[in-house]
Amino acid sequence: MSQVLDELVALLSLETIEENLFRGASQDLGFPQLFGGQVLGQALSAACQTVMADRHVHSLHGYFLRAGDALLPVVYQVERVRDGGSFSTRRVTAIQKGQPIFFCSASFQADEPGFEHQPSMPEGIEAPENLPSEMDLFSPHAERIPQPMRDKIFCAKPIQIRPVNPGDPFRPKPSEPLNMYWFKADGSLSANPALHKYLLAYASDFGLLTASLRPHGASFWQPDMQVASLDHALWFHRDLKMDDWHLYVQESPWSGGARGFSRGSIFNRAGELVASVAQEGLIRRRESRA
Template identity: 50%
Template sequence: MSKALDDLLDLLDLERIEQDIFRGLSRSAIVPRVFGGQVAAQALVAAGRTVPEDRTAHSLHAYFLRPGDPGAPIVYTVDRIRDGRSFTTRRVVAVQHGQPVFHLSASFQEYEEGLEHQEPMPPAPDPDTLPTAEETLPRYADRFLHPSVAERLLEARAAVDLRYAQEPPFATAGQPREPRSQVWFRTNGTLSGEVDTPLTHTCLMTYVSDMTLLDSILLAHGRGGWAVGDVVGASLDHAMWFHRPFRADEWLLYDQESPTSQGGRGLGRGRIFTRDGRLVASVIQEGVVRVPR
C-alpha cells in the first residue's frame, strides 16, 4: 500500500475506549472543518465493529450537524438498536467538545439469495486513458483561491486515485453545462491482510463518496466551487445503499447528477459501478450551496 493509503487506514482504525464507545482522530483539513467523508467512514467503522462479521452494511443514513474540529478527537457512541435474525441496526452519534457533530443510522444484513436486476452501466471512458489528479489539478492552479490549494487538494486525496471523466467544475467555471459528472476511483494501493475486509472496503467507499457528489450542481450553473471562491458549500445529509460486493482497490465508476438546487441547497445523486458493469452502490446527498455576497 502507499503511505497515504496506510495513513488513511490508520485514521479509520478507531481506538476502542469502552464496549460501544470509540475515538477517532482527523487529518489536517484544507478548510477549517473535518472532511465529511472521514466522519461518515469513521462512524461506519464504529457501527461495524459492534456487528457480527457475517453481516455487511447494506445502507446508511447520516446528518452533518456541526462542523468538525480537525484539531480535536471525535468520540463515536454506538447504540445497538436491533439485532434481528437477518438484519442488525446501529445508531452512531459523533461528539466533539461536548456537542454532537454527526449522526448515523446504519443497517447490516446477513447474505441471502434474492431476485436480481439492475440498471445498465452508462458509457464512460476507460480509466486508464484518463489523466491522474496529479496531472489534472496543477493545470488549473492559477484559478484557485491560493496557489497552494491545488497542492493541498492532492495531499488530501493522495490515498485515492481519482480521475475525472470530463472537465471538473473548477476547469469550466463560467460555462454552464449538463448537471452530470463522472469520476473513476480506487485506492492508491491494494488491501491485504487483516484490513482486507468487506467493512474496510465499504468504509473506504463511504469516504470517497463525499468528495465529488455535489460537483454536478456546480456544473449546471457554471460555478467552479469553493476552491475558486464563487460558491460556499457543505454537506447536510448523506445516504448510501450497498447492493453488491466490491473492492475499493479496484476501479469504480461514480456516475453523478443533480436533479435540483434551490433555497441555498442542492441535491446530488450517484451510482457506483464496477469496471465490469455491476451496480454496487447508490448515493444521495443534499448540501448547502451558497453564492458569497
C-alpha cells in the same frame, strides 16, 4: 500498500475507548472544515465493530450537524438499537468539543438470495488508464488555490481520481448536471470486506454537489460560493474491491432554496452496481467565504 493509503486505513480503524465508544484521529485536507467523508467512514467503522461478523452493512443514512475541526479527534458513540433475526440496526453519534457534529443510522443484514436487477453502466466511457488524474488537471491552476489548501492538494493521495467529464472549476460554464469519474485506492488492501466499505463511504463524499452546481456555471472553488454537505445516504448492493477502479456517476435532478440534491451510482469495471448514494447540500453564493 502506499504510505498514504496505510495512513487512511489506520484513520478509519479507530481506537476503542469503552464498549460502544470509539475515538478516531482527524485528517486535515486543507479545507475550512473537517472532510465529511472522514466522518462517514469512521462512523461506519464504529458501527461495524459492534455487529456480528456474518452481518454486513447495506445502508447508512446520516446528517451533518456542525462543521468539524480537522485538528481535533472525533469520538463515536454507538447505540445498539436492534439485533433481529436477519437485520441489525445501529445509531452512531460523532462528537467534538462535547457536541454532536454528525449522526447516522446504519443497517446490517445476513447474506441471503433474492431477486436481482440493476441499471446498465454508461457506455463509451474512456478507461481510467487513458485519463489524466485530478491533480494533473489542477496543476495549470495551482496559483489560483490558496497556499494552505494547495499544499494538501498537490501531495500523495490515498484515493486516485480520474475525471471523465472535467470542467474548468475556476472558469465554470453552465453544463448538464452530470459529473463522472473513476476512483480507486492507491495500493493493495487486505481482503476484509468491511474495510473496503469504510473506504467507499469515505470516498462517496467526493464531488457529489459538483453535479448540482454545473447547470448554474458555479464551482466550489469560486470564492463567493459556500458549499457544504447537509445529509448523506449510502446503500451497498454487493461486496467490492476498493483497490480496483470504480466508476462514480453523479447526477443532480434538482436544486432550489440554496440547496442542491445529487444522487450517485457506483459501478465496478464489470459493470455491476456496487453502491448508490444520495446527498443534499448547501449551495449558496455569499460575499465572502470566511
